[in-house]
Amino acid sequence: TQLLEQSPQFLSIQEGENLTVYCNSSSVFSSLQWYRQEPGEGPVLLVTVVTGGEVKKLKRLTFQFGDARKDSSLHITAAQPGDTGLYLCAGPGNDYKLSFGAGTTVTVRA
């Protein structure tokens, strides 16, 4: 089983501040995904990164896939209360099963 470790577990910041969430593994992943889950809802896919070293931007969110494809980060610039949620990274194992990290709970205070 390929494990994904996310850090930090919890993050509470003021509106307008920046934040970075990390997803690390000792295994190589062919690709990684980032999801955001809000209370009472299922996870919603934000991005899929495929190429080592790839950087993708989604408005104020920047996603990076490590060169060795073992880690990824999510950076949010000028966070807003609407960014509050549980951020999950996920990657496919050799057995095609999708593995999720434990998630980072982000709270942006107004």
Add this chain to the structure above:
Amino acid sequence: KAGVTQTPRYLIKTRGQQVTLSCSPISGHRSVSWYQQTPGQGLQFLFEYFSETQRNKGNFPGRFSGRQFSNSRSEMNVSTLELGDSALYLCASSLLAGGPTLQETQYFGPGTRLLVL
């Protein structure tokens, strides 16, 4: 296009009972995956169905089972419920089955929150 729907949204059962949860995928999607989400273990893969066949299974006991119908709707069943089965059960659908790379986007439903007393 309607999203993934799950019924019921909330359920309370007692130990020893059995429960059936239902998932209706997005129209045209043929793959349905089920996940269990708990505060302690996070999101864990239960099983995936594609064209009525179980294609993959996670590390859960045989008490957890599922099936998919010809219209792609899926059900999962948990027999002899235990307190530890209390969780949010999520269903996700995609056009095609999962593979070694994430080529297919999964769309998650809102989940069924199961409480076992």
